[in-house]
Amino acid sequence: MALLLMLLAMIALVLIDVPIAIALGVVGIVAMVIADGPDVLANLPLVMFSGATKFPLLAIPLFILAGAIMNSTGISRRLIAFASALFGFIKGGLAMVNIGASMFFAEISGSAVADVAALGSILIPAMKKKGYPAPFAAAITSSSASIAIIIPPSIPMILYAVMSDSSVVQLFVAGIVPGVLGGLLLMGMAYRFAVRYNYPVEEIFNLNHLWSTFKDAALAFLLPFIILGGIFGGLVTATEGAGLAVVAALGIGLIYGELKWAHLKQAIIEGGVQTAVVMLLVASSALVGVYLTEAQVPQSLALTISSWTDNRYVVLALLNVFFLVIGLFLHSAAAIILVVPIVMPLALAVGIDPVHFGLVVTLNLAIGQQTPPVASVLITSCSIAKADIWEVSKVNIHFIAILVFMLLLVTYVPAIPMALVEYFYR
Amino acid sequence: MPTLSRLRSGFERLLEYIVILLMISLAVEVILGVTYRKLGMSLSWYDEVASITLAWVTYYGAALAALKRAHIGFPGLVESLRPRLQVVLLLIGEFFVFAFFITLTWSGVQVLGVLGTDTLVSLPQVPVSLTQSVIPIGGALFVIAEALTFPEVLAKARAGLQLPDSRKGVS
Numbered sequence: 001m002a003l004l005l006m007l008l009a010m011i012a013l014v015l016i017d018v019p020i021a022i023a024l025g026v027v028g029i030v031a032m033v034i035a036d037g038p039d040v041l042a043n044l045p046l047v048m049f050s051g052a053t054k055f056p057l058l059a060i061p062l063f064i065l066a067g068a069i070m071n072s073t074g075i076s077r078r079l080i081a082f083a084s085a086l087f088g089f090i091k092g093g094l095a096m097v098n099i100g101a102s103m104f105f106a107e108i109s110g111s112a113v114a115d116v117a118a119l120g121s122i123l124i125p126a127m128k129k130k131g132y133p134a135p136f137a138a139a140i141t142s143s144s145a146s147i148a149i150i151i152p153p154s155i156p157m158i159l160y161a162v163m164s165d166s167s168v169v170q171l172f173v174a175g176i177v178p179g180v181l182g183g184l185l186l187m188g189m190a191y192r193f194a195v196r197y198n199y200p201v202e203e204i205f206n207l208n209h210l211w212s213t214f215k216d217a218a219l220a221f222l223l224p225f226i227i228l229g230g231i232f233g234g235l236v237t238a239t240e241g242a243g244l245a246v247v248a249a250l251g252i253g254l255i256y257g258e259l260k261w262a263h264l265k266q267a268i269i270e271g272g273v274q275t276a277v278v279m280l281l282v283a284s285s286a287l288v289g290v291y292l293t294e295a296q297v298p299q300s301l302a303l304t305i306s307s308w309t310d311n312r313y314v315v316l317a318l319l320n321v322f323f324l325v326i327g328l329f330l331h332s333a334a335a336i337i338l339v340v341p342i343v344m345p346l347a348l349a350v351g352i353d354p355v356h357f358g359l360v361v362t363l364n365l366a367i368g369q370q371t372p373p374v375a376s377v378l379i380t381s382c383s384i385a386k387a388d389i390w391e392v393s394k395v396n397i398h399f400i401a402i403l404v405f406m407l408l409l410v411t412y413v414p415a416i417p418m419a420l421v422e423y424f425y426r
Numbered sequence: 427m428p429t430l431s432r433l434r435s436g437f438e439r440l441l442e443y444i445v446i447l448l449m450i451s452l453a454v455e456v457i458l459g460v461t462y463r464k465l466g467m468s469l470s471w472y473d474e475v476a477s478i479t480l481a482w483v484t485y486y487g488a489a490l491a492a493l494k495r496a497h498i499g500f501p502g503l504v505e506s507l508r509p510r511l512q513v514v515l516l517l518i519g520e521f522f523v524f525a526f527f528i529t530l531t532w533s534g535v536q537v538l539g540v541l542g543t544d545t546l547v548s549l550p551q552v553p554v555s556l557t558q559s560v561i562p563i564g565g566a567l568f569v570i571a572e573a574l575t576f577p578e579v580l581a582k583a584r585a586g587l588q589l590p591d592s593r594k595g596v597s
Contacts, residue, residue, distance in 0.1 A: 016515045017504040018522050019497035021488075025526050045534040045561040052484040053477035061452060061483060236460060243456030265446065269490075272445035276487025277497055283484060331498050373502045 003297045003342075006031055006288070020334045021280040028287025035291060044287070051286030052279050055239065056168060059158050060110075061275035062242030066249040067109035068267030070223070071118045072260065073253035078217035079104045080122055084202055085210040087187075092194020093202025094127045095140050096187055102144035103183040106151035107224035108245075110158070111274075112369055112377045116145035120384045128385070132199060138385035138392040142378045143399035144186055146366035149332070151179030152228060153245075156332050156362050158238065159278070163340040166354040168238045169231055170425055174359050174417040181416070182406045189402050219252045232424075278333045285337045292342065302346035312350040316360065316411050319343060323361060327368020331376055335365055356410075359417040363407040370400050434493070434574045441490040441567070448483045455479060471548035478546075478557045485564025492571035495579065509586035516583045520576060527568045534562030 006027050013023035025048075032040045083100035090096045098119065105115050120141040127137035149156045152172030161168035193199065203209075214221075226248050231241040253259030292298060309315065322343075326335050340361065347357045369377040372389055378396065382389045410417050459472035491497050504515050537558065544554040 013519075013522060014500050015503050016519045017499050017501045018519045019499045021497060022523050022526050025530075026522050029526070029529065041529065041533050042537060042540070044530060045537045045558065048530060049481055049558055049561050052481035054480075055473055055477050058452065058456060058476055058480055061449060061480070062456060065449060065453060239456060240460040240463075243453060243460055246453045247457055268446050268449045269442050272449045272483055272487045273491045273494065273496055275449075276445075276484050277491050279480065279484035280488045280491075281498065283481075329500065334498055374500060 002031070002295055003292075003301070006291075020330070020338075021277075021284045024281065024288055024338070025284035028284060028289075028291060031291040032287065035294065043290070047286050047290055048283050051283035051289075054162050054282065056162050057158065057279065057282065059153075059168070059239045059242040060155055060278060061271055062239070062246055063110045063153050063155060063158075064114070064271040064274055065268065066223075066227075066242065066245035067111060067114045067118075068271050069246065069249035069253055069259070069264065070108055070220070071114070072258075072263035072267050073249070073256050074258040075108070075217075075220045075252070075256075076101075076105070076118045076122055078213070078220055080119065082210075082213040082217040085206070085213040088202030089205035090187075090191065090194075091201055092190055092199035094123065094130055094132065095136075095190040095194060095199065097202060098123050098127070098137075098140050099144040099147075099183055099186050099190060102141075102147055103151060103180070104220070106148035106179065107153075107228065108220070108249075109148055110153040110155040112145045112148045112366070113380055115148040116141055116377050116380045116384075119145070120381050124381070124385045130200060130202075133395075134385045134387040135391040135395045136193065136197075138378075138381045138387045139396035139399055140186075140190055141385075142381035142392070143370060143396060143403065144183070145377050145381070146369050146403065147179055147183050147186070149362055149366055149369075150175045150182060150359075152176065153231075153238070153242070154362065155278075156336055156365055157358060159282070159333055159336045160340055160358045160361055161238075162282075163336055164344050164354050164358065166358060167425075170355045170421050171358045171362075172228070172238070173232060173420050173424060174355050175362070176420060178359060178363065178406060178410050178417050181409075182403065185402045185406065186399055189398055193398070219255060223248050223252065281334055281337050285341070289341060298342045298345045301342060302349045305346055306349045310350050312352050313412065315346065315350045316352065316357075319347070319357075320360065320364060320407065320411060323364035324367060324371075327365055328371050329374050330368070331374060332365035332368060335368065336361065353414070353418065355421055356414050356418055359410050360407070363403065363410055367400060367403045367407065370396055370403065430574065430577065437570065437574060438490070438493050441486060441493065441571075444486045445483065445490055448479060448486060452476065452479045452483060471546075474546055474548045481557075482560050485560045486567065489564060489567035489571045492568050493575060495575055504583075509584055512583040512586065513580065516580065520572070523572055524569060527565045527572070531562045531565030531569065534558070534565055538562065 009027050010023050013026060014020055029044060080097060080101045083097045083104065087096035087100045101119050102115055105119055109115055124137045124141055128134055152175050154175060157171040158168055161171055227241045227245045230236040230244060231238055236244060326339060369375055372393060382392050455472065455476045459469055462469045504512055538555045541555045541558060546552045546554060
């Protein structure tokens with residue numbers, strides 16, 4: 001009953017456009033005061049402070065910063081040139097280049113919004129110029145950008161790891177196969193469109209050209225090796241790997257000679273603002289967390305649902321539907337922060353591996369980034385393409401179908417995300 | 427209005443410089459932490475100070491985000507309503523935002539008094555009240571940012587215009 005009232009109050013506040021972080025804080029305070037009296041207000045600043053000091057979340061501003069620095073060094077242009085040399089000979093070449101470049105960019109950035117902003121601003125105008133319809137250009141850029149949160153590093157995975165108390169490194173490793181597979185399947189769908197609508201090839205395959213674009217982008221490829229190699233090899237933690245990424249990004253920027261203070265300054269400010277937006281959510285969710293923990297709400301929910309069914313695949317199906325609906329209305333960071341602490345005891349009670357569940361959640365939220373009304377990545381892509389969101393969605397539905405197929409595959413064939421984790425870490 | 431604009435841009439510049447300083451400090455702390463650990467001379471203060479810097483980025487950055495109206499929300503429903511209703515809901519929403527941060531600022535000041543002589547574990551020369559000061563200061567900055575942008579948002583609601591789409595979130 002208490003959870004229902006809190007949920008209704010939250011929904012009411014969010015619907016009247018109170019920022020979600022503040023809606024959480026208001027509901028948290030009211031619940032605490034009702035439960036323990038007004039003296040509990042003394043805890044408010046302490047909880048809000050400690051909620052923002054979660055050490056593993058340091059990786060978030062650092063990955064954002066590294067991505068922003070890389071983006072201001074001309075790396076997007078180099079990655080696109082290499083992807084073009086590699087995939088441009090296929091029919092619908094620029095669509096393939098778009099997906100390929102997204103997959104490379106995903107290894108540097110953990111954010112789909114950063115991916116779509118960095119690559120979309122170059123590729124969408126190029127696609128429109130070559131005669132691709134704007135809705136198709138926006139749809140393929142948007143869907144392929146969501147691969148960025150599945151292929152490591154991934155900001156939603158870092159948030160999930162903290163909220164579920166699971167290993168961020170194992171989550172990163174679990175994302176490799178689904179991320180690559182998802183990218184390839186998106187390419188398959190793009191090829192189907194290319195054949196149907198006779199989209200052109202981008203360039204003739206030439207090994208020398210491929211080699212020269214590879215050399216030009218070699219430093220950019222070095223970065224994922226430094227970050228992910230260090231993290232997976234156990235040399236550095238995810239947070240330290242993010243710190244290394246910042247140093248490497250700065251080094252690469254200096255070598256390329258394209259790093260400008262004005263760009264860098266803007267990148268740092270944007271990184272700081274984006275970090276603060278997510279971290280304020282994390283901090284105010286701690287207020288609700290205090291109440292939920294005291295009232296043992298997540299445990300009661302787990303008991304209730306597991307008394308109906310203890311079949312993990314049925315529970316996964318229920319959670320998938322729940323996350324898909326939540327994804328329509330919430331940004332991925334907010335959805336993880338709000339929902340994961342509540343459903344985690346249920347997932348554990350029916351024997352779902354927290355790393356496997358992390359991938360399921362991430363894929364659900366990748367789909368949520370594509371489904372209006374709240375579709376952060378899709379909206380960014382539409383705004384770059386100057387295309388109507390509903391026209392884009394009519395095309396994007398095909399690419400969303402691929403992401404849903406991936407979700408079902410990851411949900412019901414756990415070996416797809418977990419095989420590498422089992423092999424290396426268990 | 428020009429005075430308000432000048433105030434707003436000056437406030438924005440101030441917050442931007444603070445956020446830049448904090449972000450660079452954060453990166454430097456983590457890089458120093460890794461380097462020293464790899465050299466076998468782990469810094470005892472690294473974890474604690476880096477976590478506190480993250481909290482400072484959170485609250486100074488949150489005020490800057492408030493100035494840009496960039497906090498994640500769901501403006502779709504309000505924007506679809508008639509201007510008069512938009513204004514009413516905006517006023518109710520703003521009431522909750524102000525109430526939350528004024529409460530946070532007030533209780534933050536109270537707690538600073540209670541913390542007294544407490545110091546950080548790894549750096550005993552640094553008082554906890556200094557690190558914790560970010561809560562009342564950040565709360566007050568948020569209130570100022572919200573107040574500075576309120577007239578513009580109110581004018582847009584009155585005209586039935588959409589708010590800027592800056593609420594894309596990070597991921």
